[in-house]
Amino acid sequence: MISAFLILLLVWVCASLMLLLGFHGRTMRALWLEPTLGLPVVIVESDDWGVGPRSDAEMLARIAATLAGIRDAVGRAPVMTLGLVVGHPDGPAILASGLARYSRRLLDEPSFAPIVATMRAGCDAGVFALQWHGLEHCWPDSLVARARRSDELKRWLADPEARSEALPSALQSRWLDTSELPSRPLERSEIDGAVAEEAAVLARLFGRVPSVAVPNTFVWNDDVERAWCKAGVTCIVTPGRRFEGRDASGALAQFTRTLRNGDSSAGGAVYVVRDDYFEPNRGHRAEQVWQAVAKKRLLGRPALFETHRENFIAAPEAASAALAELERALRGLIERHPDLRFMSTAELADHLSDPASPMRERVVGARLQVFLRRIALEASCARLLKYSGLGLALRLLLWAPHSGIRV
Numbered sequence: 001m002i003s004a005f006l007i008l009l010l011v012w013v014c015a016s017l018m019l020l021l022g023f024h025g026r027t028m029r030a031l032w033l034e035p036t037l038g039l040p041v042v043i044v045e046s047d048d049w050g051v052g053p054r055s056d057a058e059m060l061a062r063i064a065a066t067l068a069g070i071r072d073a074v075g076r077a078p079v080m081t082l083g084l085v086v087g088h089p090d091g092p093a094i095l096a097s098g099l100a101r102y103s104r105r106l107l108d109e110p111s112f113a114p115i116v117a118t119m120r121a122g123c124d125a126g127v128f129a130l131q132w133h134g135l136e137h138c139w140p141d142s143l144v145a146r147a148r149r150s151d152e153l154k155r156w157l158a159d160p161e162a163r164s165e166a167l168p169s170a171l172q173s174r175w176l177d178t179s180e181l182p183s184r185p186l187e188r189s190e191i192d193g194a195v196a197e198e199a200a201v202l203a204r205l206f207g208r209v210p211s212v213a214v215p216n217t218f219v220w221n222d223d224v225e226r227a228w229c230k231a232g233v234t235c236i237v238t239p240g241r242r243f244e245g246r247d248a249s250g251a252l253a254q255f256t257r258t259l260r261n262g263d264s265s266a267g268g269a270v271y272v273v274r275d276d277y278f279e280p281n282r283g284h285r286a287e288q289v290w291q292a293v294a295k296k297r298l299l300g301r302p303a304l305f306e307t308h309r310e311n312f313i314a315a316p317e318a319a320s321a322a323l324a325e326l327e328r329a330l331r332g333l334i335e336r337h338p339d340l341r342f343m344s345t346a347e348l349a350d351h352l353s354d355p356a357s358p359m360r361e362r363v364v365g366a367r368l369q370v371f372l373r374r375i376a377l378e379a380s381c382a383r384l385l386k387y388s389g390l391g392l393a394l395r396l397l398l399w400a401p402h403s404g405i406r407v
């Protein structure tokens, strides 16, 4: 009786594993090959900094001072990346041309000098790291074409204090023609020209081109990657997927690729995955940050938290509350993970592409455990795991009672 049961169990396990390998073999291989970090890594990835009022410089200085007061076990302060948007449409000039010609303001104007100086000082102090986010947070021709038939966009252009965050979502994608929806891809020559122009402005402002790029709204394609890599980019920040278009409603079209930490791009850059979020003005709290890092640790993955300038340029009270919550989150992380490491995204990319990195887990047993957890939480395998019963078996095997999560 018992032996019959064991045989049945064995047949069930073998059949389920064969199904898993048959349907998801490529995914499982990718999950095994994705680098496993042996220590928790935390990076605060903040986007959209650039042209703005003088108060932005004051807020950046407060953020830098707060970060500099926090240290990990090896004495490193947390790094907040600054996704740079170094230009802004010059609305009054565009309107004065009768929407016939595009003009922009650049971050190298003297009035923006305090912002640039604060960014540079934060980089020197090791608390900021510059990332390439775009010359504008839009494709200029799309903005002008849409403004010709939109009073709302004409009002946006006329407002000297208008921020790119207030543009319609589809227009915030830089690497697309969104003058009509659904969007159309840009010509390769247009992309090459725009990337070269951006690289020149970034080099003029900061002495070099950032080695990390963050596509606006995570919409980009191979042509953009190749142009970035040619200009000096060696790492691309992604949400784990690549989007290449906008549908008729302006929403992101179905993603075209799944990306994992350490994968290589068409131009040879390393992808990193940023899929945790800390937007305090949208209700995210330190507790969620702690939970996310505990989970990422179990998966041997870094925790990259997406945040945006808009949290810190809000009304003074809300901006101060956002900064205080960031500090509480980071200090709480060090209490919970004394071995945690802060670093820039460029440094993380080096660890991901170097098999000899001291950050990488080498013990096969530990890697195997991480691998099984990754399978258990892989969305594309969820249905098969559920109906085969393998998911339940993995849960019983890997349940982590002290982590605050259950796989």
Ligand SMILES: [Zn+2]
Pocket: 047, 048, 083, 133, 137, 216, 217
């Ligand atoms: Zn952005």
